Amino acid sequence: MPDYNPIDTTIAIVGNQPEALLLSVLFAEANTPTFLTGLFEPTAQKPTGRSGREEAAWLLGIHAKAQRIKLLSDPSDLPLYDVRRLIITDHSTLLGETTELERIVRSLAKNIAKGTDIILTGLCRPGSTRKIGAMIQQFSxxxxxxxxxxxxxxLLWNGEPLLAFREKPRILATLGGRARNIQQTFLNVFPSISCSGHLSSAEAAGLFAPLYHDVVRALELELASICEQEHVDYNDALELSRGAGLQFLGTPRTIPSRYSIASTIATSTAPRPKGTRLIRTARRVNEDANQRVLSLIKNALSQCGRRLRRSRVAIVGLDGLRGRLEARPETPQLLQMLRRRGAILSLYPGDGRDWSNALPRDYFRIETSVSKTVERTHxxxxxxxxxxxxxxxxxxLASEMSKPAAVCDLTGVMEASNVERAGLIYTSIGRGSPEA
Structure with missing residues (x-):
C-alpha cells in the first residue's frame, strides 16, 4: 500500500439517501469537514420536535454556512484528486434499482486517485460491495x-434523533490493509465500531437488525389482532408477559418504517417458495396496517351510532401516520382512505406543521390547535x-367533541380509563373488536 499523508483526510459523501445527510452532519459535528452531493435542502428553522431529519436539515444549514459541509449538486463536481475518503450511500433493493448507483460509480471511478479509501454504506445483498469494487477496478x-x-x-436511519443513532454500535468490513485507519475516521462519529475482513458477512449482518424489527412489528400487530378478537386488552396482556420475562414486544405501531428496505432486499435474494417465507408474511402484515386502522375508526364510529361517510374525524398529529424520513410531502395513505370513504377531516399537524403546509387543502382543513381540530367531531x-x-x-376533548364521540389512540399517549371516565369511547390497536 502507498504511504498516506495523515493530514490529508478530505471526505466526500455521495448519494441521495438520508444516510448521506446524516453522515455529513455527524462528521461536521465532530469538526471534520466533508463534501456532500445530493438533493438536500438546509433549513434555518430550529426543530421544535424530535424529528431526526428536521434536526439534520437544521444542522446542515449551520455547518454549510460555517463551510464544514460543502454542498455540491452533482458528484461530477467533486475534486476527486483531493478526496481520500469517498463514502457512497445507497440501498440496493431490487436488481433494477442499481442502475443509478452504477452510473455514479462509473462516473467517479474514472477520476479516483490512487490511495483513495472507498466506503459503501446502506443496506445491500451479500456480494454487492465486491461487485461495486470490480466496477471501480474496471473503469479506474x-x-x-x-x-x-x-x-x-x-447503515439504516429510521429517523431517530442524531445522538440516539450515533450511540448505536457499528460494523465496518474492509478489503485491504487500511482497516485501522478507516475505523479511526469513523470513530469520530460512532464511538463503538467492530471491524471485520469479511465483506459479505457484514452485508448480511446489516440486514439482520431491520429484518428482526420488521418481523417483531408484524408479530405485535398479529398479537393485537388476537386480543381484539377475544375482547382482551393487549396492553394488559403485554404488562403481564413482561412480568414473566418477555421483553422484546412493545405497543403495536402503524408508523411506516424504513426497516422494510431490508425485507425488500431479503425477498429479492431467494425465489419463491424457498426461504424468506416469514419475512414475506411479516411484510404483508405490516403493509395492511393502514387497513387495520381504518377498521378501528369504523368500529369506533359504529359504537357512536354512525357510519364513516359524513362523519367528522379529527387527526391529531402526523407522527403515527408518516415515515420520519419522508422528504417529499405526500398525503398519508390513511388520510386518503378516509377521504375516499366520505369522512370530513380536520388536521392538527403538531411537529409536522411545515410538512403539512404542502399537502392538498381539499383533503382536510388544517388547524393550529387541538381544541379547534376536534371541535364538533365524532x-x-x-x-x-x-x-x-x-x-x-x-x-x-369531551367538552369540544360531539356526543357521543370516540378516541382512536394510535400512539398510546392517552390513558384508556381516563378517556372513558370523561364519557368518550376509547379504542386502540389491540383493544376491542376490529369488525365495524
Whole structure:
C-alpha cells in the first residue's frame, strides 16, 4: 500500500439517501469537514420536535454556512484528486434499482486517485460491495486492496434523533490493509465500531437488525389482532408477559418504517417458495396496517351510532401516520382512505406543521390547535407522539367533541380509563373488536 499523508483526510459523501445527510452532519459535528452531493435542502428553522431529519436539515444549514459541509449538486463536481475518503450511500433493493448507483460509480471511478479509501454504506445483498469494487477496478484501472481500499459500513436511519443513532454500535468490513485507519475516521462519529475482513458477512449482518424489527412489528400487530378478537386488552396482556420475562414486544405501531428496505432486499435474494417465507408474511402484515386502522375508526364510529361517510374525524398529529424520513410531502395513505370513504377531516399537524403546509387543502382543513381540530367531531385519531400542554386532556376533548364521540389512540399517549371516565369511547390497536 502507498504511504498516506495523515493530514490529508478530505471526505466526500455521495448519494441521495438520508444516510448521506446524516453522515455529513455527524462528521461536521465532530469538526471534520466533508463534501456532500445530493438533493438536500438546509433549513434555518430550529426543530421544535424530535424529528431526526428536521434536526439534520437544521444542522446542515449551520455547518454549510460555517463551510464544514460543502454542498455540491452533482458528484461530477467533486475534486476527486483531493478526496481520500469517498463514502457512497445507497440501498440496493431490487436488481433494477442499481442502475443509478452504477452510473455514479462509473462516473467517479474514472477520476479516483490512487490511495483513495472507498466506503459503501446502506443496506445491500451479500456480494454487492465486491461487485461495486470490480466496477471501480474496471473503469479506474486501479486494483482493489492495493491501489484503493474497499469497505462496507451497514447503515439504516429510521429517523431517530442524531445522538440516539450515533450511540448505536457499528460494523465496518474492509478489503485491504487500511482497516485501522478507516475505523479511526469513523470513530469520530460512532464511538463503538467492530471491524471485520469479511465483506459479505457484514452485508448480511446489516440486514439482520431491520429484518428482526420488521418481523417483531408484524408479530405485535398479529398479537393485537388476537386480543381484539377475544375482547382482551393487549396492553394488559403485554404488562403481564413482561412480568414473566418477555421483553422484546412493545405497543403495536402503524408508523411506516424504513426497516422494510431490508425485507425488500431479503425477498429479492431467494425465489419463491424457498426461504424468506416469514419475512414475506411479516411484510404483508405490516403493509395492511393502514387497513387495520381504518377498521378501528369504523368500529369506533359504529359504537357512536354512525357510519364513516359524513362523519367528522379529527387527526391529531402526523407522527403515527408518516415515515420520519419522508422528504417529499405526500398525503398519508390513511388520510386518503378516509377521504375516499366520505369522512370530513380536520388536521392538527403538531411537529409536522411545515410538512403539512404542502399537502392538498381539499383533503382536510388544517388547524393550529387541538381544541379547534376536534371541535364538533365524532372521532379523534390521536397520532401524536407526546401530549402538548393540556390540550389532550380527556375532559378537554369531551367538552369540544360531539356526543357521543370516540378516541382512536394510535400512539398510546392517552390513558384508556381516563378517556372513558370523561364519557368518550376509547379504542386502540389491540383493544376491542376490529369488525365495524
Amino acid at each position: 484501472g486501479l486494483e482493489a486492496g492495493r491501489d484503493f481500499s474497499l469497505s462496507y459500513l451497514p 372521532c379523534a385519531v390521536i397520532a401524536i407522539d407526546r401530549l402538548e400542554n393540556n390540550e389532550l386532556s380527556p375532559q378537554r
